[in-house]
Every structure is written in C-alpha cells, then in structure tokens.
Amino acid sequence: MVRRHHRESYYVVDEGRILEFEKGDAVARVPSAAEQQLAFRFSRFGKKGVQLDEALRAKLAAAMTTVGTGGDDPDSGSPGTPVPAGFTYLGQFVDHDLTLDRTQVGLGEPVPVEELLQGRSPALDLDSLYGMGPQHSGSARFYEADGRLKTGATLGVGFPPELPPANTDQKGFDLPRAGETAGGTRADMRAPLIPDARNDENLAVGQLHLAFIRFHNRVIDLLAERGVPERRLFQAAREIVVKHYQWVLRTDFLPRVVDPEIVERVFTRGRRHFEVPGYTRPGDLPTMPIEFSVAAYRLGHSMVRTAYQWNRVFRAGGPGPIASLGLLFRFSGTAGNLTPGPDDLSDLDDPNAGENLRLPSNWIVDFRRLFDFGEAGRDDLVVPKGEFNLAKRLDTLLVDPLAALPTGTFDGRGRPAPPPIHRNLAFRNLTRAAMVELATGPQLAAQMGIKGLTEDQILRGAGGAVLEGLTDAERAQVVEHTPLWFYVLREAEVNGRHPGRLTGVGGTLVAEVFHRAMEGSRVSIVKHPGWRPSLPAHRKGHFTMTDLLLFAFENDPALLNPLG
Numbered sequence: 001m002v003r004r005h006h007r008e009s010y011y012v013v014d015e016g017r018i019l020e021f022e023k024g025d026a027v028a029r030v031p032s033a034a035e036q037q038l039a040f041r042f043s044r045f046g047k048k049g050v051q052l053d054e055a056l057r058a059k060l061a062a063a064m065t066t067v068g069t070g071g072d073d074p075d076s077g078s079p080g081t082p083v084p085a086g087f088t089y090l091g092q093f094v095d096h097d098l099t100l101d102r103t104q105v106g107l108g109e110p111v112p113v114e115e116l117l118q119g120r121s122p123a124l125d126l127d128s129l130y131g132m133g134p135q136h137s138g139s140a141r142f143y144e145a146d147g148r149l150k151t152g153a154t155l156g157v158g159f160p161p162e163l164p165p166a167n168t169d170q171k172g173f174d175l176p177r178a179g180e181t182a183g184g185t186r187a188d189m190r191a192p193l194i195p196d197a198r199n200d201e202n203l204a205v206g207q208l209h210l211a212f213i214r215f216h217n218r219v220i221d222l223l224a225e226r227g228v229p230e231r232r233l234f235q236a237a238r239e240i241v242v243k244h245y246q247w248v249l250r251t252d253f254l255p256r257v258v259d260p261e262i263v264e265r266v267f268t269r270g271r272r273h274f275e276v277p278g279y280t281r282p283g284d285l286p287t288m289p290i291e292f293s294v295a296a297y298r299l300g301h302s303m304v305r306t307a308y309q310w311n312r313v314f315r316a317g318g319p320g321p322i323a324s325l326g327l328l329f330r331f332s333g334t335a336g337n338l339t340p341g342p343d344d345l346s347d348l349d350d351p352n353a354g355e356n357l358r359l360p361s362n363w364i365v366d367f368r369r370l371f372d373f374g375e376a377g378r379d380d381l382v383v384p385k386g387e388f389n390l391a392k393r394l395d396t397l398l399v400d401p402l403a404a405l406p407t408g409t410f411d412g413r414g415r416p417a418p419p420p421i422h423r424n425l426a427f428r429n430l431t432r433a434a435m436v437e438l439a440t441g442p443q444l445a446a447q448m449g450i451k452g453l454t455e456d457q458i459l460r461g462a463g464g465a466v467l468e469g470l471t472d473a474e475r476a477q478v479v480e481h482t483p484l485w486f487y488v489l490r491e492a493e494v495n496g497r498h499p500g501r502l503t504g505v506g507g508t509l510v511a512e513v514f515h516r517a518m519e520g521s522r523v524s525i526v527k528h529p530g531w532r533p534s535l536p537a538h539r540k541g542h543f544t545m546t547d548l549l550l551f552a553f554e555n556d557p558a559l560l561n562p563l564g
Contacts, residue, residue, distance in 0.1 A: 441487020
C-alpha cells in the first residue's frame with residue numbers, strides 16, 4: 001500500500017485517470033481537463049526496448065562496479081576539465097527536485113509506465129525544499145512561523161578534544177529532525193523534517209539541502225530589510241530563490257556535465273526532441289520521461305568518489321579517518337544512524353541501532369573542499385590542492401562501495417536482508433530499466449537522428465568498464481541492446497570534444513528535459529529570457545553555486561567552515 005501524509009493526485013499518461021491518495025487509501029476517477037494539466041506524470045519518450053536477462057545484467061553491473069583503473073581518479077582514461085565534487089551532490093539534489101517514483105513494487109517486477117506514480121513535480125521549482133508551502137497542513141512542520149525554513153542543531157561529541165566547535169552543539173548546521181517526541185524507532189526519531197527524506201540519504205546531499213534552507217532564509221532576511229510586507233515575504237523569497245537556482249543549473253551545473261555546445265543550443269534555439277513546441281498546450285506541466293529518470297540522469301552515480309577530504313577532522317592526516325563514502329552514508333538520517341559503528345555498515349540495516357539523533361558537530365562539512373571559491377575570486381577560501389575534492393570522471397565505472405548500498409538508500413531498512421546483488425547500484429539501475437522495458441541506447445540514437453556508438457566504442461570504451469569477462473554471445477547482446485544508462489555513460493567516456501561530459505543521446509536528453517522542466521515551472525527563467533540574477537555575485541549579471549553558498553552563509557568563512 002502506498003502511504004501519503006496528505007492528498008496527492010497523479011495523472012496516468014495514456015490511461016486517462018486520476019489516482020488520489022489520502023491517508024493511504026487510493027481512489028481512481030476520471031480527471032477534469034484542468035486536472036490533467038496540473039497532475040504529475042511519467043511518460044515514455046522512446047519505444048520499448050529489448051532487455052538483457054538478469055544474469056547478463058549482473059555481469060555488466062560487476063564490470064561497472066570495480067576497484068582498479070579509473071575507479072577513483074577524476075582524470076583517469078582521457079583528459080578533461082575536472083569537476084569540483086560538490087556538483088556530484090548538487091546533481092543528486094536536483095534529481096530529487098525533479099522525480100520521485102512512489103511505485104511500490106519489488107526490484108525486478110515488471111511495471112507498465114502507466115502505473116508509475118510520480119511523487120514530485122517534474123519542474124525545477126524546488127518542491128523538494130518547499131513542499132506545499134508554509135500554509136499547507138502537510139508541509140507546515142518544515143517552517144518557522146515567519147516563513148523561514150527550520151534548521152537543526154548538531155551534537156557536540158568531544159572529538160577531537162582540542163577543537164571546541166566539535167565539542168559543542170552548533171545551531172543551524174544540521175537538518176531539522178523529528179526527535180524523541182516522534183516515537184517509533186530511533187530511525188523515526190532522527191528522520192529529517194524536510195519534504196524529501198532522500199535528501200538525507202548521505203551527508204553530502206544533506207548538508208547541501210541545509211545550504212538551500214539557509215539560502216531561502218537569507219533571502220527572507222534581505223526582503224524583510226527592504227520592507228517587503230510579511231504577508232508577501234514567503235512567495236517573494238521563493239520566486240527569487242527558484243530563479244537563481246535555475247540560473248545556477250543553466251550556467252554553472254549543466255555545462256560541467258553536458259557538452260556546453262548542446263546546452264547552449266537547447267537554451268537558445270529550443271528543444272528538438274522532447275515535448276517540442278506544438279506537442280504541449282499552454283499551461284501544461286512537463287512530464288517526466290523514464291529515459292531521463294531511469295537512465296540518462298543517473299550520470300551522477302559515476303561521479304561519486306570512494307572517499308572525501310571532508311573537513312579539518314575527517315581528512316587524510318587529520319585526527320579522524322578520511323571520510324569514506326560509507327561514512328557519508330553512516331552520518332545521515334535516512335540511510336545511516338548518525339553514530340560511529342563498524343566499517344561494514346552492517347548495523348545500518350537495524351532501525352533501532354545508533355545512539356545519536358542529531359549529526360555530530362565534528363561532521364559539519366567544509367564547503368571549501370567541495371566547491372572552488374577561487375572561481376568566485378575568493379582566493380582566501382581556496383584550500384590546498386591535496387585538500388580539495390574533485391568528482392570522479394563521468395564514465396562507465398562506479399566506485400566499489402556502490403556495490404554494497406545500505407538498505408536505507410532504497411527503503412529496505414528493517415526488512416529481510418536482500419540478495420547481495422540487490423545492493424549493487426549498477427545492478428539496480430539496469431534492473432529498473434528492464435522493469436519498464438526502457439528503450440536501448442542504439443534505439444534512441446536512431447530515433448533522435450544522432451550518430452550512434454560503434455561496436456568498438458560500446459565494448460571497449462576509453463578507460464571505463466572492461467567487458468572481457470563476457471562471452472562472445474553476451475557481448476553481441478550488449479552491442480545490439482545496449483542499456484541506455486550504460487550507453488550514455490559510454491558516450492561521455494569516448495566524447496572527443498569534451499571528455500567526461502554527456503554528449504549525443506545522453507547530453508541532448510538531459511539538456512532538453514532541464515529546459516522543459518524550467519519552462520514548465522510557474523517561476524521560470526526560460527519563460528522570462530531577459531531575467532538576470534539580482535543577488536550579490538562575484539561578477540554582475542552572473543550567479544554561480546559558489547555565489548549561492550557565499551550568500552547563504554553570509555559571506556563568512558567561519559560559517560562555510562565552522563571547524564576551522
């Protein structure tokens with residue numbers, strides 16, 4: 001049974017019905033024309049494709065999730081422009097703003113796209129941050145009385161003893177949490193009070209969500225200082241936040257992960273393939289194509305590193321260990337338990353494990369290590385090269401820890417242990433695609449009129465997954481029916497103009513869905529092409545992720561990096 005805290009409606013494409021959920025009960029009815037325009041929908045962009053069988057998906061996943069060449073070196077294989085590691089998790093934050101599959105089926109069970117339940121507005125409107133707003137009964141718990149979003153306090157833990165900020169509670173540096181009054185399991189008590197709990201499934205995306213909370217609250221402060229009436233503060237602030245967020249994605253994020261030429265073409269000349277003009281009616285919300293949500297936009301999984309120079313404490317040569325990916329899962333509320341424990345993360349499957357209900361103060365992020373403030377002219381905020389984190393190169397390899405996910409990352413905590421292969425992120429991605437009979441890479445290349453990858457590029461790539469362990473027959477299947485997710489990562493891997501960036505099918509699909517998602521937002525820089533950023537920035541008329549962080553943290557190095 002799908003559970004809801006308030007009523008939500010989803011339009012099922014090509015089936016002509018509304019599913020309404022209230023207090024867990026589902027009711028189907030025929031929608032009005034207006035409701036069809038407002039409902040959240042998944043769609044299919046390409047035709048159904050032939051899928052690899054489970055055994056071959058498992059072998060391909062094993063080849064993609066490996067320790068060895070390219071595993072954690074951001075420059076492995078071929079040259080390219082390295083991407084600061086913070087953009088890996090900005091990409092995850094954006095994914096949670098765009099799509100949420102609420103369909104309750106087991107991994108591997110077939111599911112028609114018409115039955116997929118989209119739980120997120122497929123527009124870049126930050127509903128993952130705002131929910132339904134402070135006046136809505138289902139979202140009011142995320143807000144203070146004045147329209148500011150709530151924050152939480154970290155927990156002083158006494159390590160290292162010589163570092164006072166780590167030993168005391170730090171207000172405003174953790175997500176707000178349910179606390180002991182919530183009752184239930186300890187996992188319930190440490191649950192984040194935010195619209196999308198997935199934004200606390202690892203510490204990096206959790207701290208980034210907190211930065212956006214602070215960004216909103218700073219805009220509220222700015223508008224209050226300018227005399228905006230209290231009754232208008234929230235909506236005025238949200239419009240400013242959403243437009244600056246879209247600008248950051250358009251000008252700073254997308255060109256780092258997609259061929260800049262593709263991004264520029266789509267945003268200046270319009271879409272050629274997805275929901276092109278004439279396909280939609282004025283006022284229609286965008287749909288969420290499964291080719292994007294299940295494959296093309298899972299690009300960030302390839303960018304994840306094995307470990308991070310996290311802050312003054314958890315780094316190479318620091319008093320604590322370097323922040324492994326496992327530790328970033330551990331010190332989250334959704335996948336972890338915010339408490340030190342065994343290296344194998346085995347305790348995280350127990351919803352009552354762990355003593356802490358808040359983030360320990362020694363785990364507050366140092367944003368200088370994730371984003372390059374030198375790009376904003378702030379050389380005083382640049383850390384030494386060895387202390388800075390770069391994202392892993394976009395290719396067909398995932399780091400080994402992603403072969404053994406904590407069950408909290410896929411809503412499996414407290415349930416019987418799944419088969420080990422079900423913890424493998426690559427296998428999960430490939431299997432989700434098979435469940436919806438997703439179009440293959442070669443199919444979409446032909447449909448979009450884009451030059452396809454050659455057999456050699458699919459099988460050998462350029463420093464990515466090695467497929468020598470497959471039989472000749474299996475390699476032939478992979479070439480003929482290349483899973484779309486693998487295909488778009490291979491495209492990035494062999495990209496001659498911009499190595500390590502999506503191109504071809506993947507780059508075009510991601511750029512066009514972003515464009516449509518901005519166009520379909522009530523607040524939209526695409527619908528108002530003359531709009532330019534108004535908040536403080538290192539260069540007039542520009543606004544980057546580092547500008548956003550500087551504004552959110554009051555231009556104060558001690559707030560960007562509280563541990564010093």
